[in-house]
Amino acid sequence: MKNTIIAPSVLAADFANLQRDIEMVNNSEADWFHIDIMDGVFVPNISFGMPVLAAINKHAKKTLDVHLMIVDPDRYIKTFKELGADILTVHYEACTHLHRTVQAIKAEGMKAGVALNPHTPVSVLEDIIQDLDLVLIMSVNPGFGGQSFIENTYDKVRKLKALIDAKGTNVMIEIDGGVNNKNAKALVDAGVDALVAGNFVFSASDPIATIADLKEITSK
Ligand code: DX5
Ligand code: ZN
Numbered sequence: 001m002k003n004t005i006i007a008p009s010v011l012a013a014d015f016a017n018l019q020r021d022i023e024m025v026n027n028s029e030a031d032w033f034h035i036d037i038m039d040g041v042f043v044p045n046i047s048f049g050m051p052v053l054a055a056i057n058k059h060a061k062k063t064l065d066v067h068l069m070i071v072d073p074d075r076y077i078k079t080f081k082e083l084g085a086d087i088l089t090v091h092y093e094a095c096t097h098l099h100r101t102v103q104a105i106k107a108e109g110m111k112a113g114v115a116l117n118p119h120t121p122v123s124v125l126e127d128i129i130q131d132l133d134l135v136l137i138m139s140v141n142p143g144f145g146g147q148s149f150i151e152n153t154y155d156k157v158r159k160l161k162a163l164i165d166a167k168g169t170n171v172m173i174e175i176d177g178g179v180n181n182k183n184a185k186a187l188v189d190a191g192v193d194a195l196v197a198g199n200f201v202f203s204a205s206d207p208i209a210t211i212a213d214l215k216e217i218t219s220k
Contacts (some may be wrong), residue, residue, distance in 0.1 A: 004039060004188050004218035007032035007065050007174070009198030011047055012145045018052075021202065022059040028115040028211040032065040032087075034176070034196045036145075042094050043143035050083060057084035059090035065194075067115060067176065069142045070094065074101055089113030089136050089174075092120055093128055102131050113174070117142065118150050122160040130169045134194070135160055140177030145198040149178030154190050161191030181213055188218045 008030050013021035025033060035053060040046040047069075057064065066085040070076070073090040080088055088110045095101045098114065105112040113134035114125065118141055125135060137156050140147035157173060162172050174194035175187050184195055197214060204210035 001190055001196040002188060002219050004184075004192070004215065005031040005172075005174075005194035006214050006218075007034040007196045008201045008207075008211065009034040009036060009145060009176075009196050012043055012198035014202070015048075015052075019059055022056060025211075026059070026061045028208045029215045030062065030201075030211045031065040032049055033060050034198075035064060035066045035085075037068050037070060038067060038143060042071045042091065043069045043187065045143040048080065053080075053083045060077075060084075063087065063113035065089070065113075065174075065196075067113075067136065067196075068094075069115075074104060077104050077108055079100075081110055087111040087113055087134060089115050089143055090141070091115045091117070092124060099128060099131065102128065106131075115142070115176070118152070122156055122163055125160075126163065129163060129167050129171060130205055132171050134172040134174055134177065136174040136176055136196075139175050139176055141177070142177075147178055149180075154186065157187065157190040157192055159217070179214075181210075181217060184214055184218050185220070 038045050038047040057190045063086045065087045067089045088105045092205050111133035115136035139149050139153040145206040172193040175192050179197045180196045180200040201207050
């Protein structure tokens, strides 16, 4: 039996009831909190920053999976460690010296992830894959929740899985954007280890049951 990681994206939570929504995730079968940090420069949206992450960290009892959609992420690696990040993912497209950035994340004791935009081929990771803990494939263009899933993602997952296997390394594959109960199982069958779900979880009438359902259909 597989244990697919389910990571609800806090971006889709009700910020006026953030503690309630965090407790919901704590009490669910979810594995991680997915935290989207957007700077309005790398992506055309601003989400939330340090004070909100500090508030999340105060109540969250699960792994904090932080997805940085910001330019020049090196400036904030230490800060995100202090704010409780367990996994820190930067965008390939935002890093000129990606190898240095990845080493700096690991030196702080966090797991290092690299995210790829929908247009970025997985082959760009060929010479860094062995240094990574996680690759996040964006299945929508980053910046907003609630967008539709890009079908080419399956193909990218298969290519990434082949690259990981060819290098004989152990890297998790995470998918972010438009995940729901219709595409979750096929994604896992293609090689995905972790699924981010924002709107599908938080807009559901019963988010706890929705998380349990995602966990069940992906664990067969
Ligand atoms: C998009 C973010 C996602 C977003 C996913 O830029 O990286 O994590 O919250 O939301 P849904 O699941 O609603 O597409
Ligand atoms: Zn994200």
